[in-house]
Amino acid sequence: MWAVLVAGGVFVVVSGLLPGADAREIALDRGAPVIGFLVAITILAELADRAGVFDAAATWCARVAAGSTARLFLLIAVLATATTAVMSLDTTAVLLTPVVLALAARIGVRPLPFALLVVWLANTGSMFLPISNLTNLLALQREHVSTYEFVVRMALPATVAVLVTVGYLFVLFRKDLSGRYAIPAAVRAPDGWTFWVCAAACVGLVPLILLGVAPWLAGALCAVVATAVFAVRDRSALGWYLLPWRLIGLTTGLFLVVITIAEHGLTDLLGHLMGDSPLRAVVVAALSSNVVNNLPAYLAMEPAIPVGDGTQHFAVLLGTNAGPLVVIWGSLATLLWRERCKARGVDISWRTFGLVGLGGVPLVLAASTVALLLTAQPGVTST
Numbered sequence: 040m041w042a043v044l045v046a047g048g049v050f051v052v053v054s055g056l057l058p059g060a061d062a063r064e065i066a067l068d069r070g071a072p073v074i075g076f077l078v079a080i081t082i083l084a085e086l087a088d089r090a091g092v093f094d095a096a097a098t099w100c101a102r103v104a105a106g107s108t109a110r111l112f113l114l115i116a117v118l119a120t121a122t123t124a125v126m127s128l129d130t131t132a133v134l135l136t137p138v139v140l141a142l143a144a145r146i147g148v149r150p151l152p153f154a155l156l157v158v159w160l161a162n163t164g165s166m167f168l169p170i171s172n173l174t175n176l177l178a179l180q181r182e183h184v185s186t187y188e189f190v191v192r193m194a195l196p197a198t199v200a201v202l203v204t205v206g207y208l209f210v211l212f213r214k215d216l217s218g219r220y221a222i223p224a225a226v227r228a229p230d231g232w233t234f235w236v237c238a239a240a241c242v243g244l245v246p247l248i249l250l251g252v253a254p255w256l257a258g259a260l261c262a263v264v265a266t267a268v269f270a271v272r273d274r275s276a277l278g279w280y281l282l283p284w285r286l287i288g289l290t291t292g293l294f295l296v297v298i299t300i301a302e303h304g305l306t307d308l309l310g311h312l313m314g315d316s317p318l319r320a321v322v323v324a325a326l327s328s329n330v331v332n333n334l335p336a337y338l339a340m341e342p343a344i345p346v347g348d349g350t351q352h353f354a355v356l357l358g359t360n361a362g363p364l365v366v367i368w369g370s371l372a373t374l375l376w377r378e379r380c381k382a383r384g385v386d387i388s389w390r391t392f393g394l395v396g397l398g399g400v401p402l403v404l405a406a407s408t409v410a411l412l413l414t415a416q417p418g419v420t421s422t
Contacts (some may be wrong), residue, residue, distance in 0.1 A: 046292075054364040056299050072255045073176050074287055074382050077129075080170070081283040084130040086265040087241055089276045091226065091231040093122075098226040101142055109209075115139060115153060116205045119160040125244050129286075131161040132170045132376035135213030140383040150385045152212035155395060156205070158376040163361040163403055164371075166197035167291045170194045170244065170254045173290070174337045174359050179343060183350055186248050192353060195414050200361050200407040207399040215303035236268040236307040289371070290334075297335040302342075310343025319353035320344075323406050324358025325400065333359040333370045350415045357411055361403050 121331035228234035247257035327336035363369025
């Protein structure tokens with residue numbers, strides 16, 4: 040897939056479908072900050088995983104739950120939401136998924152509810168901070184709102200989306216969550232210095248972002264801290280493999296190809312479908328995301344939103360972030376999640392994934408859309 044998108048990006052530029060000046064503007068003004076953050080957060084997440092941060096966090100959840108599968112489910116939900124909010128949905132999909140599945144195998148609980156919980160929260164939990172999802176970073180670029188304004192506006196819809204997600208999956212898998220398990224032993228970190236420094240670097244992202252530091256710079260600073268401790272304690276962990284070459288190519292190709300298609304009629308079509316209604320915007324964004332993937336859907340819809348119309352813009356974000364959970368290709372995070380599941384021997388069929396999505400996505404979108412509209416009332420910060 041990534042090779043096709045890279046080739047497509049080259050083609051639209053070379054063929055003139057996307058003029059060179061437009062391509063340079065897209066790459067430098069819009070693509071560079073997003074890709075810069077993507078590279079930084081990937082390096083930080085990989086090194087944190089190497090330091091044992093995710094494994095320790097998941098095992099801590101299992102020990103605190105004290106043998107109750109239901110309590111463990113809720114604690115993993117908190118962990119997945121926090122990981123998504125602070126380190127992006129792709130980190131949750133790629134690094135937290137195998138850790139949670141390994142824990143499920145170790146303590147003997149059914150992996151399906153926990154696997155679905157992680158991927159659902161990777162998507163529905165990606166609205167708390169600008170760094171939680173690449174679409175959020177793109178929205179900030181266009182609307183020119185501060186991180187504080189973004190957080191205030193999306194706090195309620197994001198919280199509602201997470202609560203409905205957890206409640207829906209808990210009810211759906213209540214039989215699997217009614218049992219007990221043997222409490223696992225505590226996990227010892229491979230190296231204390233790398234563990235605590237990487238954990239602090241992950242947590243440190245939040246205050247930096249809230250203080251207004253550019254996401255790419257905040258991510259780079261935290262990645263440098265993690266890299267420095269490994270340079271001293273374990274240089275074997277450092278290498279070119281840390282750079283997400285495939286994701287860089289895929290993201291760049293998506294930018295160029297989708298913006299070209301958008302300029303040749305797709306944006307006009309989607310703009311006509313959503314009109315000026317936030318509800319229609321959520322629905323169109325969710326449907327488009329399940330058809331073509333959420334990042335292309337956002338890029339195609341964004342130009343149709345009047346600059347300064349915060350409610351409409353956040354409605355599109357809501358649909359593209361929380362909506363793509365009916366088909367496997369709805370978001371890149373879901374595709375990465377499925378690869379990690381299969382690598383752990385957990386094969387979740389498209390049919391199962393789709394049926395769960397068809398039952399839950401309308402609930403999540405309906406409740407969070409109401410919450411979004413409430414934040415637009417007088418007296419509440421809005422854009």
